[in-house]
Amino acid sequence: MPHSVSPKADSHNDTNNAAEAIMADAPIPNDNSQQNADNDVAMTEANAADVPATDGEEKKEVKLEDLFADAADAESDEEFPSSRPVKDYFSSSPEAPDLPSEAPAPAASSNPELLRIFYQRFFPWRYLFQWLNHSPVTTNTNDFVHREFAFTLQFEAQAKEVYQRYQSYTGADTLRKDVVRLLPTRFEIGPVYSTNPRERKMLRNTSAFKPLAKELCFDIDLTDYDDIRTCCDKANICNLCWQFMTMAIKVLDVALREDFGFKHILWVYSGRRGAHAWVCDKKARSMDDQKRRAIAGYLEVIRGGAQSGKKVNLWRPLHPHLSRSLEILAPHFQTDVLEAQDPWSSSERAEHLLSLLPNKALNDSLRKKWDSSPGRSSTSKWADIDSLAKSGASKNLDTKALLEAKQDVVLEYTYPRLDIEVSKKLNHLLKSPFVVHPGTGRVCVPIDTRKLEDFDPLSVPTVQGLADEIDSFSNIKNEDHEGGVAGEEKGKNLQDWEKTSLKPYVDYFRNFVVALMRDEKEPKVKREREEGESMEF
Template structure:
């Protein structure tokens, strides 16, 4: 087990000499054990990640300029001429930002260095190249530069001022409903679809219900996704406000022992919208044969029917008998199951099944909600809500590399999430081969010579540029308001 210790930046400096001598990978035995656990799921090997490959990635491919411009929130960043004359890139939104590094000075020992901050892009770049961190985390913008936090008297004076609203969804939290054979850190194409479902629900809710526009999604590098909501209104949210937004999306999805899902009739509009998004994907990616198969074989559909409310046991008995003799598809079974339930509660005029007019109100509500609850149990976002609640919570930096897979934490286009394949995300070994084999025209950034070009370039075009234009427009409107107040037109 890796031994982790947390240190401040000052403490971390004491380790630099040892770290420079300790740039080695995990022991052969540890690496072989890790490979045997994951090779069928992630393709991880020593050729995908090593300390040496990571150092090359930082020195040649890591988009320091892109990260710096983003976290500076400089409205002139979309205009190269204005940017050259702008001082906003040195604003407190960057210089007061907390970064943390996880370094491995010796094999098997990780040191977690918090409260680092940097005066500019060059300062950040130099620190990363010097320490070659296995992981970079990003935190809040503080009242003072985090590196000076020990000199600030009292935590009341050293406090977070702003931070993106962030969300973390991890497939480990779906272990109770994954029927593809994966659990823990293992993933496959079948269960990865659940991340696309979560992303679509969250993205639409954040945009339509809260009015946020500048939302960036990233692959975590292994088994999950992260969202960064970067609108100023989101960055200025208090901890209470963040908790309220996160709780808005939270639904009690039940457990293995308690299958009850915490929803009620009438459905809240956001849950009704989520159900419309999720049910088609539930039918396509959860119930069929070759997927999670919960309506594709008798053992699994029996397990599902056992979760019906007590008031619908007659439906269970009839369908178990019927399905044991027919060859209907999973989608047809789902439609038939819902039809039987609607007849049971009097929502259908179909005469094929006798209605139970004596069903009480409580049972009727449970039966009516069961199809929605079942869709939600398998598909609704399972948030690590603690990540979202507090300004000073750290989250892995976009564009860094997951050491267990060697894959880059690339941006994900939410509008095209169904086509995103985590197994096609480039690894460090692949990227270095692409650099060595490049034989094209000169480019501005070395990452343009690799398979990172599409995702990094799309992030610039579809996220950063629109965000910078929004910032510029807001700056202009604020200037006009001030001019109206002072009469300085």
Template structure:
């Protein structure tokens, strides 16, 4: 059920704002710590519990960090300190809450971090989704004509879900536990998309988030990315998308982007990966991508009689057999085999891409009015925290089975030393994720924001002659 609720900046000024922000963060952490000292949390072992969720929102959820991210420096309480601040910026951002019994509340908005925190702690939502900025505060959407209420800004986001690989992937769907081979699909997809976004599009401020269950999300927060129109977002997604959906993949593959064979070996051939050619039920997934019926039958027969050979051996055999068939057909000078030869030349790169290339949810990325699950919420099916994956280059080492969970955090809160200085999260498994989000994502983002403010004010000063 859906419910509708409705001056020229000097360096010392930047430093003053930064110092004030840090003081407020420390004070909020201190307040959170003091409020919970000496109180024991019911350590229930169900993966998702409303009482534990309420404790999590009150004591560990990073309300202030989330506000600093999604406001991009536009804090209404600091408007007199910086002329570039838009006091209504955060207020125009849509949030939605999913409550118990799937009650869905849309068009929520907040003036500042305090309002954001208060409603989260009061409502105790099972899920929080983040939407775009609109032309006016979302709560006022019914007060104007539809044409006057439209999304104008949102992070460029990407959603990669393991279920989209089911036609080629082996193993169970990881509702609770991931196998290593399945996680490799996510880590490789992240590396490919991250590299393309940074090198081909020049984006800098990306954060990857484990969805808490079956996939990963990427949030691109550069101002240029946030201001892309839907058609421009589609162009980015089209550039990155080689496979759409999960039916008849071989017929839809575009071979415009090479993929290193080592990725295929690690993900698909190795015993640590999918080991896709180790038995008939597995190699049939590969053979169906070969358009030549006779060649499929020849390889199937050879593999069925060579018991004991591994996937790497059979992959080499597939490549050699395909190349031999191309050479044989090329001897016919009549030209009657040109189409078959062209298809056979695509066999190896097609298999590489079908098994390895990222599969993106196109609609999530292209439509600005689409909402996406917030980082740091608890997935209600698994109890896992949607934590950032901070080292994409080493994403293989990320273990989705070892992220903080609601029951685990309850135990850590109970075991925390109430006399220890510093915020509570320092004594929990949230520490590396919250510190990493702050230092590796928010700090560089705010360096860029402050630089852009200086440049904008200097330009205004130059135009007005007011130096």
């Protein structure tokens, strides 16, 4: 049965009707709005340190040289210097552990009642507005007013969907009202245009309507890993294959920060099987398509579809970005690919591995050994490459070429697989953070890169779970009140999202937004100070 939540479930909702006029967490325009917003930012800054780069803690101490051991000792020492203690992970042939069964996905939820409750009471409209406006109030910028929003509307009676583009709003409250009224199954965020998108048809010169700015975005989807993941396929995911997403976030996050100097990068769970990155720095938002294509091309390594052969073709010596990526990915290749996925367990998959190696004689020897040992694990097969190469199975073996081929294999099975088109165009739209995925009911929450290894996509809040949590909170408060405790004071000043498991995700987003607004404001303050000083005699 559909879950029913009374709009008077707690004292906070006694003002529910008034919220339709001015929502509780929206910036209220008045003469002191800028000062109040600045005070709010100042109070939050102590807890709003810039979200740091991806956690570098390794799951398992794997020396990168060990992945390419014995293929070319001299080249390996020069290519991958390391101060980490040597540990031999390929001296034995442990069998891969049994894979855990996939956790069931939450029930699909696009119930209009639940969606309305979520967007009325849980969605962080205020912080979404501040994030896109880069300021607490609209008087300082058109970044929100000229921003495009797009809705996917579901008409069950007609069994069809309608995609509604070029919507724009004067503030968070007007956007909220429209979402609550229309209840889109999803809504997307586009660029900031030269004029209000709703007024584009009123322009005499239609060419004057053009996108000016948008976050640099990246989209990664686990379906693009179907040819290498063995635990799941299509829209299904589990914690084993989610590690591919963890690898991707680590590699891209450090590259965007260290190679391009970006600072404000928001990673968001897509709600089912992927993740999105929003690079929010001002210099990223103002890039044209040519610069976006250049960055996308810099980060794109895996090319070719699921049925294609070799997907990694690189110049040597490797670019520093790729050498660094190999260092990051080495422990994941050992534990999350060789052991957890066992990608070459079948003869067909093992043949793909052999097709990536450069020496026919070595390949024949490997094939013979593996055919005589059915069920040999991928960890053992990977170690066999070096052991047979060292034994002289091929007299004309080019050890340097073998080393490079093994590096390419590691990258093919670990490096991020990007939906590159999302990153190339300024006018590309992307799903908003905190929307509800219509198929899973999960909220598209931000991913805290400080705790990246702990993120579990199967345990993020769902719209049904949040409705249950707020009911439980109200029941506990009522019980406290009946027992003589000042229950009416408990939670009186809390937003509904603060009473649920959504709180840490909204807190993270709020701190991210505060840090972004602070950096947007500081250059202006510094410039005004310098101009003032230049006027002194």
